Amino acid sequence: MRKVQEFQAHRLAVAPMMDWTDRHCRALHRTLSARALLYTEMVTTGAVLHGDREKLLGLDAVEHPVALQLGGSEPAELAVAARIGEAWGYDEINLNVGCPSDRVQSGRFGACLMREPALVAECMAAIGEAVQVPATVKCRIGVDEQEPQESLFELVDRCAAVGVRHFVVHARKAWLKGLSPKENRDIPRLDYPLVWRLKAERPELTIVINGGVGSLAEAEEHLRHVDGVMLGRAAYHTPAILGEADARIFGEAGAATVDCFEAVRRYRPYLEARLAEGVHLAAMTRHMLGLFHGLPGARAWRRILTVEGVKPGAGIEVVDRALAAISGLQEQRLARGLEAGEAA
Template identity: 60%
Template sequence: MNNSNTSTEPSRWRLSVAPMIDWTDKHCRYFHRLLTSGTRLYTEMVTTGALLHGDERRHLRHDQLEHPVALQLGGSEPADLARCAQIGARWGYDEINLNCGCPSERVQRGAFGACLMAEPRLVADGVKAMLDAVDVPVTVKHRIGIDREESYGFVRDFVGMVSDAGCRVFIVHARNAWLKGLSPKENREIPPLRYELVYQLKRDFPQLTIVLNGGVTSDEQIEQHLRQVDGVMLGREAYHRPWMMTAWDARFLGGAPCALTPDEVEQRMVDYMRREAVEDGTPWSAIARHMLGLHHGRRGARLWRQVWSDHKLKHLPPEQVHALARAHLGAVVPEPLAI
């Protein structure tokens, strides 16, 4: 196929929100897109088995507002990855990303995630199979090492072999993945961050797009990293403090800042809740959980969150819950827009 991975466009990956299991579902991504038009969004990881033998619509349904949006796959069998990449492209995803970074033991039992870093040839074969199957970019998200393997040569050789197969975009979590003895949460906190290794990858592979992930919590840190690499990916910080994203288009992406106020964003989400209830039978509580950080720092935000989290109110329509929640809010905007 005439594959779009033959040229690199770093700006397309300049800022992104990480794929996070149980968090970055379609409702979360819709909410985030109201805050930033240019930031790249990622699905939760979808395993090849779930996609090939399960409900495609449940896993892949998304709103047109979400673009640019990438599908992250978990798997290791090249033929299965190719078939799933085709399915994802058919559903309109802008990118197919292969997970080589998740350290959980459940993922390891499926022989994918971070443990794939020990098998770069298999990863390269999977990437090549996907590139041959689709016309959208195929990318890889991985760690800088696994277990106690801390040499730069390990991640350098991994990137080298996979890039030889045609991958041009690497999203690098700047920590090792410890495959035994640590929970996924501990794997995000205990292995030390080593940003210099990610910077070195960019120096050694200037023709590739290198995106840094891990431990980034502020716009100032984003700015610092962008002096060394092509892009930065944030995860939990963006999820818990989503209003920070409203400045990104203007500050980093050459666009305009978010024109909506927090109150207007909340109203858009209530409208979305009503639509999803009609179209798919989705309860408003499955959507509201993703916007609980919207009024972070605002007077009354804690009580506002309590209302939207109150399962005793699930029988009420979302507009009534909205009215109850808003009664607790003060008039202060949570974070001034820094441009």
């Protein structure tokens, strides 16, 4: 097969998250970091082959670099879907070998494929032959009764044998029976050292760690052991943490921190363009709710966006009102602080 092209791993990525990392979410995250690798939600091969491709695969030029994550287990179908994804402009094609949901299991893809490493390797060989962009794997350390020290290394070694060089490893075992996907977010415990060991023993591979990383400080600690870090819920619920990524994680000289107000300013043209196309405001602003998390006025920001943003005909003025409300509350708090200082 054609040798998969070598490529530089991105040191920070935002995980593929169902119902969350759609094109509007990705455009918001890009306002905060120019360098982080963004991922689509998982898209099944059947959907790519037979569904509405504009709805499923459409992306904006501002999103790059962005990866398409596919779900499937039929090599021929994955090859066609990967080729289509490349044609739509995606910078990477990633295979989901980590999602534990019942719906995914019933389709014979996701985390259950950890039990079939030979099939995963066959799928990756087909994808690698089909595209010129990097073909990558996102997996777990194991599932159910598997011994992670064996299951993880076997999967990685089999895929590496067919040319895969980039692996994203969720450092928690997936339980397909006995735990709900929600419970599996916290149980069993994460095994970061195993993923670090994978990198140490397979130094020629690019290893990105995923699972439970909640801050850039934690990401920096992991980067002492692996090539990259993938953020999940932390990046979605508190997207402002991405505003320091280009300087702290990528070491970009002169990169300024992008604060929440600047992110909204940068996102505004995207909002206006999509509104003009008929996209509902709430479809975009739902991803902005956590932007001011922990700051004065965050509650007012969320309330205005959620209450007014869903109304028929809601437009950019809703975002302006929400921004004005949080700005006003912050100014009041600053004024009170100055008054208290003068009184003292």
